[in-house]
Structures are given as structure tokens and as C-alpha cells.
Amino acid sequence: MAVLHWSPRSPYVRKVMVALHEKGLAAQVQTVRTHADPLIPHEGLMTVNPLSKIPTLELPDGAVLFDSHVICRWADRSSPTGPCLFPDDLTAERDEALGTGLLDVALPWLVEARLRPEAQRSADMIAVYRCKMQRVVDWLESHVPALEARPFDIGHISIGVALCYLDFRFEAEGWRHGRPRLAAWHAGFLARPSVQATVFRDDPRPV
Numbered sequence: 001m002a003v004l005h006w007s008p009r010s011p012y013v014r015k016v017m018v019a020l021h022e023k024g025l026a027a028q029v030q031t032v033r034t035h036a037d038p039l040i041p042h043e044g045l046m047t048v049n050p051l052s053k054i055p056t057l058e059l060p061d062g063a064v065l066f067d068s069h070v071i072c073r074w075a076d077r078s079s080p081t082g083p084c085l086f087p088d089d090l091t092a093e094r095d096e097a098l099g100t101g102l103l104d105v106a107l108p109w110l111v112e113a114r115l116r117p118e119a120q121r122s123a124d125m126i127a128v129y130r131c132k133m134q135r136v137v138d139w140l141e142s143h144v145p146a147l148e149a150r151p152f153d154i155g156h157i158s159i160g161v162a163l164c165y166l167d168f169r170f171e172a173e174g175w176r177h178g179r180p181r182l183a184a185w186h187a188g189f190l191a192r193p194s195v196q197a198t199v200f201r202d203d204p205r206p207v
């Protein structure tokens with residue numbers, strides 16, 4: 001059975017889990033709770049992924065796949081059921097990049113604002129992260145008609161999960177404020193069974 005290095009806190013993992021559910025593959029992948037701490041490389045994880053990052057997928061034939069983009073591509077190729085996550089039109093992958101790019105802003109923002117000792121935090125960096133987050137959600141607000149006009153794909157998953165992560169870790173930023181179309185689109189995303197089956201939670205960290 002395939003083994004996925006997993007955490008219920010990780011948005012990149014959730015993106016993969018939503019894709020696995022959409023493709024009917026979730027029951028064929030065993031999840032193993034792996035604590036990938038950006039400040040402490042994980043020796044065991046690095047034997048399969050030298051970057052010490054999750055999601056990482058170990059396949060039964062010994063092959064190892066990372067990162068979330070590659071694992072989602074594997075899911076799309078491995079199952080004929082569910083939506084086609086990677087259509088030929090590159091807009092889907094462009095939107096995937098925007099969603100994961102938003103996460104690439106949110107995670108260092110979280111580290112800067114909450115994990116670093118207070119005296120070392122940079123207000124300038126936090127202002128940059130906030131600026132980029134706001135510009136991305138503004139861009140998305142104006143692109144909702146395009147999102148709604150095409151079948152569900154990896155772009156919808158990536159953007160939808162990134163917005164879920166803002167709710168999970170940056171609720172006070174109020175991304176819905178002034179963005180009614182995006183809020184309505186995301187309400188539809190939240191109703192999908194694949195999204196409801198993969199909610200974020202702060203579980204106890206493994207030792």
C-alpha cells in the first residue's frame with residue numbers, strides 16, 4: 001500500500017488529500033503522521049525526502065514522490081474516476097501555482113509572526129506577507145467568473161485549500177471582507193465531500 005507522510009495541520013498535505021478523495025484513491029493510501037518542523041530537519045523523513053517536507057508519498061514499488069504538485073499528478077494519472085485534475089489547458093496549473101504560492105506566503109508569515117522569538121520578528125516582512133496575501137485574494141475576487149466557468153480541477157483544489165488555511169491560521173485577516181464573489185465560490189468549495197473529509201486540526205504533535 002502507498003504511504004503518505006501526513007499531518008492534519010499541513011495545507012500542502014490537505015491539497016493532496018482533497019485530490020485523493022476526488023479521485024477515489026483515499027482508501028488506497030495509508031497516512032502516517034509525520035512532524036515536519038521547518039526549524040528541525042526530520043532524520044527519518046530525510047531518508048526518503050532530503051528536503052524533510054510533507055507531503056511525501058512512498059509507493060509500494062519503492063518509488064518516492066514529492067511535492068504536492070507531483071503527488072496530485074500521480075493521483076490524476078492513477079485513477080480514471082473523478083474530475084480530470086490536470087487538463088491540457090495550463091490555466092489549471094497556473095491557478096494551482098497561485099494557491100500554493102499563497103501558502104508559500106502564509107507559512108513563513110506564520111513562522112515570523114508566531115514562532116520566532118518576539119524580539120527577532122520583522123514587522124517589515126509581516127507587512128510584505130500581508131500585502132501579497134491581500135493582492136492574491138483581490139486577484140481571485142476578479143477571477144471568480146473564470147473559476148466558475150470551467151470544470152473542477154487542481155487549480156480549484158489549490159486555491160480552495162489555501163483559503164481554508166487562511167481561515168485556520170489567519171482568521172483575523174478577514175479575507176472575505178469586500179470579496180463577496182470569492183466568499184460565495186469558497187462556500188461551494190467547502191461543501192464538497194472531499195473538503196469536508198479533510199478538515200484542518202491542531203492534533204497533538206508526535207514525539
Ligand SMILES: N[C@@H](CCC(=O)N[C@@H](CS)C(=O)NCC(=O)O)C(=O)O
Pocket residue numbers: 009010011012013036037038039041051052053054055067068069100
Ligand atoms: N512545495 C511543497 C511545500 C511543502 C511544505 O513546505 N510542507 C511543510 C508542511 S506544511 C513542511 O514540510 N515543512 C517542513 C520544512 O520546511 O522543513 C509542496 O507543495 O508540497
